[in-house]
Amino acid sequence: MREIVGRYGTALAGLALIVFFIAFAPNFATPGNIVNVLKDTSFLAILAIGFALAFTVAELDLSVAEVASLAAVVCGWLAQKQYHPALAVAAALAVGLVFGAANGFGVTRLKVPSLIMTLGAAAIAKGAAFMITQGVAFVGRWPAGFTGLARGTTLGVPNLVLWLAAVTAFAYVLVKWTRTGAHMVATGEADEAARLSGVDVGRMKRLGLLLAGVMASIAAFLLAANLSSAAPNMAGDYLLYAIAAVLLGMTMFEPGKPNIGGTVFAALVLKVLGNGLVLLGAPYYAQDIVLGAIIIGSVAFSASAMKKAAFKV
Amino acid sequence: MTDPILSLRGIGKSYGAVLAVREVDLDVFPGETVAILGDNGAGKSSLIKMISGAEAPSAGEMRVRGERVRFSSPHDALARGVATIYQDLALAPRLSIAQNVFMGSELTRPSPLPFLRLLDKKKMAEESRRYLEQLAIRIDDMSRPVDRLSGGQRQAVAISRALRWNADIIIMDEPTAALGVKETALVLDLARRLKASGRTILLISHNMRDVVALADRVVVMGAGAKIADRPAAGLSADDLSHMIMNGAAPTAPDSPRPSTGPG
Ligand SMILES: Nc1ncnc2c1ncn2[C@@H]1O[C@H](COP(=O)(O)OP(=O)(O)OP(=O)(O)O)[C@@H](O)[C@H]1O
Ligand SMILES: [Mg+2]
Numbered sequence: 001m002r003e004i005v006g007r008y009g010t011a012l013a014g015l016a017l018i019v020f021f022i023a024f025a026p027n028f029a030t031p032g033n034i035v036n037v038l039k040d041t042s043f044l045a046i047l048a049i050g051f052a053l054a055f056t057v058a059e060l061d062l063s064v065a066e067v068a069s070l071a072a073v074v075c076g077w078l079a080q081k082q083y084h085p086a087l088a089v090a091a092a093l094a095v096g097l098v099f100g101a102a103n104g105f106g107v108t109r110l111k112v113p114s115l116i117m118t119l120g121a122a123a124i125a126k127g128a129a130f131m132i133t134q135g136v137a138f139v140g141r142w143p144a145g146f147t148g149l150a151r152g153t154t155l156g157v158p159n160l161v162l163w164l165a166a167v168t169a170f171a172y173v174l175v176k177w178t179r180t181g182a183h184m185v186a187t188g189e190a191d192e193a194a195r196l197s198g199v200d201v202g203r204m205k206r207l208g209l210l211l212a213g214v215m216a217s218i219a220a221f222l223l224a225a226n227l228s229s230a231a232p233n234m235a236g237d238y239l240l241y242a243i244a245a246v247l248l249g250m251t252m253f254e255p256g257k258p259n260i261g262g263t264v265f266a267a268l269v270l271k272v273l274g275n276g277l278v279l280l281g282a283p284y285y286a287q288d289i290v291l292g293a294i295i296i297g298s299v300a301f302s303a304s305a306m307k308k309a310a311f312k313v
Numbered sequence: 314m315t316d317p318i319l320s321l322r323g324i325g326k327s328y329g330a331v332l333a334v335r336e337v338d339l340d341v342f343p344g345e346t347v348a349i350l351g352d353n354g355a356g357k358s359s360l361i362k363m364i365s366g367a368e369a370p371s372a373g374e375m376r377v378r379g380e381r382v383r384f385s386s387p388h389d390a391l392a393r394g395v396a397t398i399y400q401d402l403a404l405a406p407r408l409s410i411a412q413n414v415f416m417g418s419e420l421t422r423p424s425p426l427p428f429l430r431l432l433d434k435k436k437m438a439e440e441s442r443r444y445l446e447q448l449a450i451r452i453d454d455m456s457r458p459v460d461r462l463s464g465g466q467r468q469a470v471a472i473s474r475a476l477r478w479n480a481d482i483i484i485m486d487e488p489t490a491a492l493g494v495k496e497t498a499l500v501l502d503l504a505r506r507l508k509a510s511g512r513t514i515l516l517i518s519h520n521m522r523d524v525v526a527l528a529d530r531v532v533v534m535g536a537g538a539k540i541a542d543r544p545a546a547g548l549s550a551d552d553l554s555h556m557i558m559n560g561a562a563p564t565a566p567d568s569p570r571p572s573t574g575p576g
Contacts, residue, residue, distance in 0.1 A: 178431065185412075189405040189408050199417045
């Protein structure tokens, strides 16, 4: 019983929350609102998966949101100039790859703790985004091939949801079912033991941070494509949400461990919560307060769940 | 006479101005259990670290099965069949038994996609169970995290990892230091099983009773040098303590080099 509460308690609570809003929040259960919540969830969940992959190798990536803003601005600039969508997407990915690789280099070669390295990278990305846009947003008529990446549907399913499904499947299979994923997990759990067993710990850390950058770029071009605009601060707010999603996700399914399923479901719960609160007429600042409480509460919950698990034989 | 499986000649290690190990010659024969004794700071761990690949020697040469080796990491040593059971066991506490046994050398199987190989979790669980059974340890669930095992069972998991690497030279650094009476008995039993399976064991211990129980030969270190090297037969725990303090046993004369492997 305790095992079930530890594994699924917060997931069930999240489910209960969704049911609550369906029942009581006016207009929550309309098709338009649900599609919006799902779209919003996709950006957040993809970004949070990146954060979770870095967290899997025991590194923090506080630059995901600002890197996403920069990548959005870079691909938005190209889209506005009517370049081919593939070029815009490639440019966004390049931004994430460069920042992800730089973070990995700084952490493993220069030995800068990831907290500091990625905080610095975030500031640089933010500055670069403002430099490129000169502080204004790129808006306009963008190529349909680009906006369709996020706004279109394939066989009736919104493309954004497909993107999320693909990214989730990739990350889940990587972490759970491949040797590389096993090495990432070992690195995050016990880097010294992993090193002694022949795991290339530095390489795994670089990979985790690189993937965090890539996920940030994917979230970025989807965000820009969905809005047909790119602003230098467009993803900044996502950092706290992404952290909250990963930490809340760590209370689910595999208590105490960053996990992909928990991260995605927690992203959905957070977006439902934000949306539901607005629909119930809560003031705008309520979301931040709730978010902060969730971040702290999740970690406290995981800590106690882990303690109980350790005593149980 | 068989050839030594491990052979050190003039091995030395200095840490800056500190000469931790000086000019050590040592031959270990297949299937032998050699205890390395000495006071605190005598250089036991420093010597072992060179054999396990954790530190590079600053002088001398090392041979495994007759081949000259230069380990630049513990992984190199593992690949040559030299495995070390570290004092802190080097396990990942929250990962499962199977994940720990196969850490760094996971088994995979093909997937429907040609470029993708997936972990073979079932086989890893089965083989982990088999390794533990060789050590007479029965645990029902190979997915149990290691932090839910007893100290002795954890030691068995660490040894299983050495078995997984097919190691035939196993180094145990203070294997019973942190354990209670029952757990100590369990670990001694594990070591006996390794020995019975023909593996070569290097054992560091401050517990003379463990040494008397297991060792075929004792090597005593003092101030970085090897000060005694003789068969363990006939030595009591008190004799060993005396040797550590004086470099020689009180009764039997000290024989500088054993002439044969295990009896
Ligand atoms: N990394 C290091 N840097 C400098 N000096 C070291 C280092 N490691 C060991 N030494 C020194 O080398 C000498 C031998 O140390 P070592 O750890 O090998 O002794 P030991 O026999 O294992 O002792 P103990 O029984 O206490 O474990 C000591 O004087 C120690 O201070
Ligand atoms: Mg020591």
